[in-house]
Amino acid sequence: MQSHASGRSTLLLSGRHIAARVRPGEYIRAVEAAFRGLGAGALRTPPVVHIPATAGGFHVKSAIGAEAPRLTSVKVNGNFPGNPGRFGLPTVQGFVALLDAERGTLLALMDSAEITAQRTAGSSLVAALRLACPDAEAAAFVGCGVQARSHLAMLRDRFPLARVRCFDTDAGNAARFDERAKRLGLESQVAGSPAEACRGAAIVVTSTPSRTALLGPDDVAAGSFVAAVGADSPDKQELDPELMRRSSVVPDVLSQAVAMGDLHHALAAGIMTAAQIHGDLASVVTGRVRGRTSADEVFVFDSTGTAAADLAAAELVYTTLRNDPDVPRFDFAP
Numbered sequence: 001m002q003s004h005a006s007g008r009s010t011l012l013l014s015g016r017h018i019a020a021r022v023r024p025g026e027y028i029r030a031v032e033a034a035f036r037g038l039g040a041g042a043l044r045t046p047p048v049v050h051i052p053a054t055a056g057g058f059h060v061k062s063a064i065g066a067e068a069p070r071l072t073s074v075k076v077n078g079n080f081p082g083n084p085g086r087f088g089l090p091t092v093q094g095f096v097a098l099l100d101a102e103r104g105t106l107l108a109l110m111d112s113a114e115i116t117a118q119r120t121a122g123s124s125l126v127a128a129l130r131l132a133c134p135d136a137e138a139a140a141f142v143g144c145g146v147q148a149r150s151h152l153a154m155l156r157d158r159f160p161l162a163r164v165r166c167f168d169t170d171a172g173n174a175a176r177f178d179e180r181a182k183r184l185g186l187e188s189q190v191a192g193s194p195a196e197a198c199r200g201a202a203i204v205v206t207s208t209p210s211r212t213a214l215l216g217p218d219d220v221a222a223g224s225f226v227a228a229v230g231a232d233s234p235d236k237q238e239l240d241p242e243l244m245r246r247s248s249v250v251p252d253v254l255s256q257a258v259a260m261g262d263l264h265h266a267l268a269a270g271i272m273t274a275a276q277i278h279g280d281l282a283s284v285v286t287g288r289v290r291g292r293t294s295a296d297e298v299f300v301f302d303s304t305g306t307a308a309a310d311l312a313a314a315e316l317v318y319t320t321l322r323n324d325p326d327v328p329r330f331d332f333a334p
Contacts (some may be wrong), residue, residue: 011108012328017315018317021324022314024154025311029140031122032285034312038253039282042066044306048256050233056080057233058094063307068130070101073311077233081209084170087307091209092116098314108318113146113285116305119313121150123281123303125158128203130291131299132225132249135259136202137162142194142238144168144177147207147229148279152177155182155203164188167197169208171331189292194217206230206238212267215241220247222296229303231261239267244300248278261304315334 028207037043042065049060055077064072079092084091094112099105141148144166155161164181166188168174174190185332190306191197194214199205200221206214208230220226220243231240244266251257258267266272279289281301292299321327 009026009329009331010106011065012317012330013108013110013112013317013321015111015114017321017324017327018110022118022317022320024118024150024157026320027118027122028125028154028317030312030316031119031309032075032126034306034308035126035282035285035310037065038308039286039288043308045253045310046091048260048304048307050175053078055081055082055086055214057232061305061307061310063311065148065311066100068107071107071311072101073097073307073314074099074191075112075310077116093271096310098311098318108123108250108314108322110314110317113287113315114189115310117146117150119309120229120305121302122313123306123309124151124205124229124301125154125249126285127227127252127281127299127301127303128155129158131248131301132159133202133223133295135160136225137201138201139164139205140191140197140201141166141177142168142197142204142206143208143230143238144170144173145207146175148181148205150186151182151205151207151227151229155205157188159203161203162187164291165191165197165199165201167191167194168175173299181309183272198224203227208238208328210238211235212237213243215239215243216240217243217246219243220298222298224298226298226300227303228262228300229305231264232305234260234264236260237265238262238267239300241271244302245271245276245302247277247298249302250281250284252281252304256282256304256306257302261302262300263302
């Protein structure tokens with residue numbers, strides 16, 4: 001970790017500032033280091049707190065580093081799927097607070113949407129580089145919002161993607177994503193269903209607010225890598241438990257995945273046990289658990305979103321922008 005100033009000035013970082021100064025590739029390196037830290041016991045992540053609300057909900061994720069200089073991040077995210085249609089607001093809104101864990105100083109308050117999108121896509125990319133077929137040319141996106149866009153950008157940079165199919169219950173979202181993919185030089189098509197989108201895809205990204213399974217065991221081709229990132233609370237679900245049972249399942253954080261996400265539903269249905277899990281991503285990254293060894297193996301990366309990645313991303317953003325004169329800040333009273 002970098003050394004941080006001991007002053008009392010706090011940065012106020014908008015999503016615009018962050019997106020303009022921090023490149024996607026930097027998040028990948030930061031997130032990979034976070035999973036290595038998890039595997040080595042250098043990061044601690046307390047349990048996630050879920051706060052239900054009428055039209056959505058909030059979750060609170062935190063992490064603290066065990067090595068000097070010690071930093072802590074606390075992220076509060078609101079997830080309200082009806083916001084775009086009802087209010088013209090983003091589905092996900094919130095903030096990340098980065099703190100000096102030795103002094104208790106608030107170093108920065110950051111818009112969480114950009115950090116969440118990039119660290120989530122970065123986590124999927126870290127998993128894909130070890131679990132997806134390296135020559136993957138076709139990808140499917142079920143859900144065409146912010147997460148789909150950030151995943152497309154990172155995957156296109158690291159895999160030889162040529163073809164994309166996409167599906168969204170919001171036809172406008174699907175059309176905009178289709179246009180974006182075509183502007184990137186990809187052959188793209190809007191599918192009529194999640195199953196149609198996944199036909200022949202080597203990489204599948206699901207990023208929806210669904211509360212029922214969208215993909216079953218026959219919808220995913222042999223050898224596919226599935227990044228399931230939408231089910232970030234206990235009541236959300238994107239993959240059928242039978243698809244989970246037939247796949248090699250790699251959760252980002254096992255303790256979270258057994259309580260939320262698609263693994264949670266497979267365990268609750270009694271169709272899987274914890275002993276059948278391939279291993280968590282930290283174990284794969286550190287080499288304690290193997291990655292892909294067969295062209296036909298189906299991997300599911302069950303991404304519930306770890307605060308360790310939030311902390312890594314927040315430190316990256318703070319280090320990049322802390323000396324930027326255009327970034328607003330405020331000072332605590334002496």
